Amino acid sequence: MDLGIKGRKAIVCAASKGLGRGCAEALAADGVDLVICARTKDAIEATAAEIAAKYGVSVTPVACDITTEEGRAAVLAACPEPDILVNNAGGPPPGDFKDFSSDDWRKAVEGNMITPIALIHATVYGMMERGFGRIVNITSFSVKAPIPTLELSNGARAGLTGAVASLARKVASDNVTINNILPGPFDTDRLRNTTRAIAEKTGRSAEDISAERAAGNPTGRFGTTQEFGATCAFLCSQYAGYITGQNLVIDGGSINATM
Ligand SMILES: NC(=O)c1ccc[n+]([C@@H]2O[C@H](COP(=O)([O-])OP(=O)(O)OC[C@H]3O[C@@H](n4cnc5c(N)ncnc54)[C@H](OP(=O)(O)O)[C@@H]3O)[C@@H](O)[C@H]2O)c1
Numbered sequence: 001m002d003l004g005i006k007g008r009k010a011i012v013c014a015a016s017k018g019l020g021r022g023c024a025e026a027l028a029a030d031g032v033d034l035v036i037c038a039r040t041k042d043a044i045e046a047t048a049a050e051i052a053a054k055y056g057v058s059v060t061p062v063a064c065d066i067t068t069e070e071g072r073a074a075v076l077a078a079c080p081e082p083d084i085l086v087n088n089a090g091g092p093p094p095g096d097f098k099d100f101s102s103d104d105w106r107k108a109v110e111g112n113m114i115t116p117i118a119l120i121h122a123t124v125y126g127m128m129e130r131g132f133g134r135i136v137n138i139t140s141f142s143v144k145a146p147i148p149t150l151e152l153s154n155g156a157r158a159g160l161t162g163a164v165a166s167l168a169r170k171v172a173s174d175n176v177t178i179n180n181i182l183p184g185p186f187d188t189d190r191l192r193n194t195t196r197a198i199a200e201k202t203g204r205s206a207e208d209i210s211a212e213r214a215a216g217n218p219t220g221r222f223g224t225t226q227e228f229g230a231t232c233a234f235l236c237s238q239y240a241g242y243i244t245g246q247n248l249v250i251d252g253g254s255i256n257a258t259m
Pocket residue numbers: 013014015016017018019020037038039040041043064065066067088089090091092138139140141182183184185186187188189190191
């Protein structure tokens with residue numbers, strides 16, 4: 001399906017691998033030129049070269065920490081007038097509420113709430129003027145079903161969700177949409193690293209833990225970055241102008257709820 005966004009420009013944050021890369025690849029497959037970022041220079045440059053070679057689009061890598069003002073400025077300098085913005089960053093660390101300091105909370109809010117809000121603020125008004133804009137925030141299914149060990153993530157991401165809920169309605173008449181995708185378990189390094197950490201703590205093998213978790217999902221498996229990217233690309237398409245202010249859970253049905 002031609003998504004009608006060939007030649008559009010997108011910023012995809014935190015995209016050298018995992019879900020961000022899945023989004024970048026799916027947009028590139030539809031002819032979108034990209035600015036992608038991650039902190040590790042070699043990795044983001046290699047990813048940019050691979051995507052450009054595979055899909056024949058322009059891909060500019062920016063090595064930066066998107067959760068800093070300098071990082072955001074560098075990305076915006078590389079793409080001052082994006083048509084599409086995919087907000088993403090690493091997630092806050094796990095732990096327990098009793099151990100989190102105010103600084104831990106500030107860091108989580110800075111990374112997973114203020115950073116996407118700042119990028120939206122810098123780009124949404126230009127999108128409105130130009131009459132086209134698609135903004136997708138990668139959050140987490142923890143916004144809907146809180147994860148006990150991830151209170152920093154539950155809280156910061158819920159804050160972003162609340163902030164954009166009203167903004168999405170304010171910008172819709174200019175053909176600008178804002179949606180959140182709430183991933184469940186996807187087969188990425190982040191998932192593999194958390195599984196390894198549980199394995200070390202419990203003495204069980206990472207393979208056993210992973211197999212048990214996948215089997216507990218209604219689909220019997222984890223999601224793929226290709227599936228995630230294709231969903232993101234559709235939300236960024238010409239045809240998704242009537243979908244806004246939504247929180248789309250992609251979790252293989254693991255949240256057991258009717259709606
Ligand atoms: N995978 C899942 O099952 C799942 C489920 C729910 C929510 N999520 C959330 O979705 C987001 C992406 O997860 P993922 O699974 O794709 O992780 P991943 O496979 O570990 O990839 C993370 C990507 O983000 C980049 N990155 C991290 N922090 C960054 C920063 N401060 N500035 C710029 N780039 C940064 C990483 O590169 P560098 O390290 O080089 O910067 C890498 O390219 C995270 O917030 C995660 O918590 C994931």
